[in-house]
Amino acid sequence: MKNVLLLIVIQGVFACQTTKENVAPDANTRIAATQAITTYYVSTTGSDGNSGSSASPFATIHKAAQVATSGNTVIIKGGTYEITSPIMPANSGTEMAPITYKAEAGAEVIVDGKLQVPADKVGGLFYILNKSWIVVDGILFRNSRRDGIQVRNSTGITVQNCRAFNTYASGIIAAGSSKIKVLNCRIRKACQDPENIGTNECLTIASTTDFEVANNTVFDRQFAPGAEPNNGGEGIDCKNSCTNGKVHHNTVYDLYRVGIYVDAYQKNLSNVDVYANTVYNCQAGITVASEEGGTALGVKVHDNLVYDCKRVGIRLAGYVNNGPLQDIDVYQNTVTRCGFGTTGTWENVGLLVEANNPANRNFNIRNNIFAGNAQQMRTRDQTYATIANNLVFGPTYAPGTGSINGDPLFVNASTNDFRIKSGSPAIDRAAGTPLSTVDIRNQARPLDGNANGTAVGDLGAYEHIP
Numbered sequence: 001m002k003n004v005l006l007l008i009v010i011q012g013v014f015a016c017q018t019t020k021e022n023v024a025p026d027a028n029t030r031i032a033a034t035q036a037i038t039t040y041y042v043s044t045t046g047s048d049g050n051s052g053s054s055a056s057p058f059a060t061i062h063k064a065a066q067v068a069t070s071g072n073t074v075i076i077k078g079g080t081y082e083i084t085s086p087i088m089p090a091n092s093g094t095e096m097a098p099i100t101y102k103a104e105a106g107a108e109v110i111v112d113g114k115l116q117v118p119a120d121k122v123g124g125l126f127y128i129l130n131k132s133w134i135v136v137d138g139i140l141f142r143n144s145r146r147d148g149i150q151v152r153n154s155t156g157i158t159v160q161n162c163r164a165f166n167t168y169a170s171g172i173i174a175a176g177s178s179k180i181k182v183l184n185c186r187i188r189k190a191c192q193d194p195e196n197i198g199t200n201e202c203l204t205i206a207s208t209t210d211f212e213v214a215n216n217t218v219f220d221r222q223f224a225p226g227a228e229p230n231n232g233g234e235g236i237d238c239k240n241s242c243t244n245g246k247v248h249h250n251t252v253y254d255l256y257r258v259g260i261y262v263d264a265y266q267k268n269l270s271n272v273d274v275y276a277n278t279v280y281n282c283q284a285g286i287t288v289a290s291e292e293g294g295t296a297l298g299v300k301v302h303d304n305l306v307y308d309c310k311r312v313g314i315r316l317a318g319y320v321n322n323g324p325l326q327d328i329d330v331y332q333n334t335v336t337r338c339g340f341g342t343t344g345t346w347e348n349v350g351l352l353v354e355a356n357n358p359a360n361r362n363f364n365i366r367n368n369i370f371a372g373n374a375q376q377m378r379t380r381d382q383t384y385a386t387i388a389n390n391l392v393f394g395p396t397y398a399p400g401t402g403s404i405n406g407d408p409l410f411v412n413a414s415t416n417d418f419r420i421k422s423g424s425p426a427i428d429r430a431a432g433t434p435l436s437t438v439d440i441r442n443q444a445r446p447l448d449g450n451a452n453g454t455a456v457g458d459l460g461a462y463e464h465i466p
Helices: 002-021 025-036 061-067
Strands: 039-042 073-076 079-082 099-103 109-112 124-129 132-137 139-144 147-152 155-160 163-167 172-175 178-183 186-188 203-206 209-214 217-221 236-239 243-248 251-255 258-263 269-275 278-280 284-289 296-302 305-307 312-316 325-331 334-336 349-353 361-366 369-371 377-379 385-388 391-393 410-412 417-420
Touching (some): 061 073, 061 099, 099 139, 139 147, 147 163, 172 178, 178 203, 203 209, 236 269, 251 258, 334 349, 349 369
Parallel strands (some): 132 155, 147 172, 163 186, 178 209, 278 305, 349 377
């Protein structure tokens, strides 16, 4: 009888071992990864000597940032976290298992630098340096002595649903990085440094590849005329060696400088798509430039609404060192009521094509609406600029070829509703390439707006829905 029992035990062990050995290696990896995932908690009533569990939370985000590893989530409970040094994650995640720092659902989480952090004006309140695959979600960063969030030399970073308020430099900046997303964030009163130190821009993407800046609101950087404290301060800026980026569905307003700026600066910038943004009450709406000699190549500006900008709506700039702009497409934008905030005779215009570097090539400007500006379009008669098939309503220095003259018939310009009404001369008039497949609202194009049996795209940012 004893021998029988021994045999059963041995068989049981053997069966168990066989089952384990037959598990596929990738399945074992998934099991181990699942077991390793940990959620840490942070609370203003916690202690950094705690375990970081929900019942025993840490007191500081800094502590969680030192222990969180790939696949971990750090949930931050509501309250104000006054910090004395930047929060710097010690570890990276992976593409399939990022590290996530997020506000607890329904809670307001505030990280406050009290205008003392970072003391040396390097980095930001949340400073991601040489790391990868991190998500920052739903946190307000305020009163920074430099940036709200700074990402540098990093990969796979997503900043979403965050806010930045009253920062000396950028609310959010990514530099020297790749695979960056800034989504649904709100940046107010950035670039406020009173010491006249270069502050970059409110939302800055610099020398970064494969990026997306979408659904953000950037606003409220205004000063009395002549009283601006420092240089910089544009709304959203893609600069230097940026490549393969999208800037779309953002709202930018009430800024002392340019709303959206694409600037090659000293390096080569390429393949940046600026579309479906709304920019108003800035000095200038959207500008493509090369201030210091780098080449801006393959920039598209389309389906944007720009209005009430004081100096110029859309500008292909030739200022400072007037570097080369090549293969620039400006199409199906609506630009109105711009150019009334200056007494000059050059910048008071809806579209300004001033770039005239000998290496410039292939400017394609078509199917836009320029209406009700101080001047509609102004150029330097550049032979490489094709300006065709735009609706022009009001005084214009350079009408281009095939212009359509007439009131665009906005639905209600007095309430800033710049959709076009039935009977608008902009309906079913788009021609040439490129053409948009959706408008500023993601409405599919083309539609048969005039009900003649043929669907043709409309001019301007809005496709008329019959």
